[in-house]
Amino acid sequence: MILNNIKLENFTNYDSVQCNLDECINIFIGDNGQGKSNLLDSIYYVATENSARNNKDRDLILWGRDYFKISASFLNKFGSNNIEISYDKKKKDGKKSLFLNHYEIEKLKDYIGYFSAVFFSPEDLYIVKGxxxxxxxxxxxxxxxxxxxxxxxxxxxxxxxxxxxxxxxxxxxxxxxxxxxxxxxxxxxxxxxxxxxxxxxxxxxxxxxxxxxxxxxxxxxxxxxxxxxxxxxxxxxxxxxxxxxxxxxxxxxxxxxxxxxxxxxxxxxxxxxxxxxxxxxxxxxxxxxxxxxxxxxxxxxxxxxxxxxxxxxEYPILLLDDVLSELDKKRKNKLFLSLEKDIQTVITSTDLNDIDTLIREKAKIIEIKKGTLKER
Missing domain, CATH: 1.20.1050.90 (RecF/RecN/SMC, N-terminal domain)
Incomplete structure (x- = not known):
């Protein structure tokens, strides 16, 4: 499974932005609070229609706006696909709409599992000690x-x-x-x-x-x-x-x-x-x-x-949110060696030095600052 690109409109701290992804390793680099985790969360939202951070839908809307929209194109074993998810807080009880390949999906059960992602962040220690x-x-x-x-x-x-x-x-x-x-x-x-x-x-x-x-x-x-x-x-x-x-x-x-x-x-x-x-x-x-x-x-x-x-x-997309800073050098290298070559991986980090040079050379690096993206 490969996510080719994702476009956000009024999502968290993003006004309007599009991100094109590499099919192997992608690194979102930037200081804390710039929107790295939010972009990762938008990918997870495409997979599950839920925030990985357990935010309510209305809390994902950019301040001062009434709705958000996520559009994405991805490749799975069935072929090329387009999805559009939007949420409008002004509609009664909030209104979420989901279109897959331009056809409206009315029931979540008919979509879940079509696009898969696994999200991991330091907060996921709840699995062990929560x-x-x-x-x-x-x-x-x-x-x-x-x-x-x-x-x-x-x-x-x-x-x-x-x-x-x-x-x-x-x-x-x-x-x-x-x-x-x-x-x-x-x-x-x-x-x-x-x-x-x-x-x-x-x-x-x-x-x-x-x-x-x-x-x-x-x-x-x-x-x-x-x-x-x-x-x-x-x-x-x-x-x-x-x-x-x-x-x-x-x-x-x-x-x-x-x-x-x-x-x-x-x-x-x-x-x-x-x-x-x-x-x-x-x-x-x-x-x-x-x-x-x-x-x-x-x-x-x-x-x-x-x-x-x-x-x-087929493999899901692996989303690693600020995980590498928590691991020593040996375990970082072992982590990457444990992953299959055809697992599309998206990583966030505040410091590129946390990532081995050989990994950086293979990766697409995108710098994120105040909700804007710049490819390095």
């Missing part, structure tokens, strides 16, 4: 890009979960309402099983890939293990016994009703699960150094790139 909800989001965001129906499944699960939780709050005062819980629990176990099966399979692949990458980046001094944690009997999913798992899941929801009633929410299911990252057999979150945690997170992101390739038949 709250469990952030690691669940990490898994879901990855699966939405690799499995066409996962977006539908996770949204259905959330709606059903909300219904069950609402019923629990009502049933606290009127316990006869618990008799109507079966229908929600049946649906919750149905969609929850599909979600968990997808997550388990993803973690299995990530565990192997990230383990190899982490071992390489640390010169064989560290091992990285990725473990999925759940209160449900996920060993049945690992052995392909989906029907048995769903039945046990449904029964556990019924057995947990009174505990859930006291709490006012559902205590078991994929919305309560977590990832446990282990370095040399100990918890990376509790005992890993900052450097170890950073390398573990980076290993997962590179593994994510390779996983998308294995699932979709």
């Amino acid at each position: 709250d469990p909800i952030l690691r669940r989001k990490y898994m879901d965001d990855e699966l939405i890009q690799t499995e066409n129906k996962y977006f539908i499944y996770i949204n259905q699960y959330k709606k059903i979960l909300e219904q069950r939780n609402s019923l629990l709050k009502e049933a606290y005062r009127r316990q006869n309402l618990l008799n109507s819980m079966d229908v929600w629990e049946e649906q919750l176990s149905k969609y929850g099983t599909v979600i968990l099966k997808s997550r388990i399979d993803m973690v299995h692949h990530l565990k192997n890939m990230a383990g190899e990458i982490h071992n390489y980046l640390t010169d064989g001094e560290e091992t990285l293990d990725v473990i999925y944690k759940s209160k449900l009997p996920i060993s049945l999913l690992e052995t392909g016994q989906l029907a048995s798992f769903q039945s046990l899941y449904f029964n556990q929801l019924k057995e947990s009703r009174m505990k859930d009633l006291e709490k006012g929410y559902t205590l078991i299911g994929p919305h309560r699960d977590d990832l446990n990252l282990m370095i040399n057999g100990t918890s990376a979150r509790k005992f890993g150094s900052q450097g170890q945690q950073r390398t573990a997170a980076l290993s997962l992101k590179i593994a994510e790139v390779k996983l998308i390739k294995s699932k979709k038949g």
Whole structure:
């Protein structure tokens, strides 16, 4: 997958700008606060219709304007494509429009996964040491890009979960309402099983890939293990016994009703699960150094790139936002050596000296200053 160019209008600090990209390595250089990360974020937005920095759509509009627009041309396994995404805050509830090859896409599920990108920044240490909800989001965001129906499944699960939780709050005062819980629990176990099966399979692949990458980046001094944690009997999913798992899941929801009633929410299911990252057999979150945690997170992101390739038949674009300054020289070089030649990579940096001379000679370098671009 190759992004040829991207054009921004009223996006963050950009009034109107177009950026043409090289198919291999691109370096955005400039001081902090000039717009490097915003340009990277616009590429990620094309892939997911969301900001990598979790900004709301209206917060992405240039100050004093009413809308933003992103246009991009890219090449994937289906051929050449053009996309245009715009958001207008003046329209009721905000109005987002998406056109792919000049045809309007009305449902996000019909577009997600058509263009893929993996974003990594120092803030992504949340994967290792953040709250469990952030690691669940990490898994879901990855699966939405690799499995066409996962977006539908996770949204259905959330709606059903909300219904069950609402019923629990009502049933606290009127316990006869618990008799109507079966229908929600049946649906919750149905969609929850599909979600968990997808997550388990993803973690299995990530565990192997990230383990190899982490071992390489640390010169064989560290091992990285990725473990999925759940209160449900996920060993049945690992052995392909989906029907048995769903039945046990449904029964556990019924057995947990009174505990859930006291709490006012559902205590078991994929919305309560977590990832446990282990370095040399100990918890990376509790005992890993900052450097170890950073390398573990980076290993997962590179593994994510390779996983998308294995699932979709082509590499996503890799976006590295101010990551190199956080790595020593040896790990920087190993990072680039670990990447395949046909992975289009976009890097931001405040200092070109952070990037090896051999890499700079191969790269397209674009200087960014106050929202303007200048090719070196």
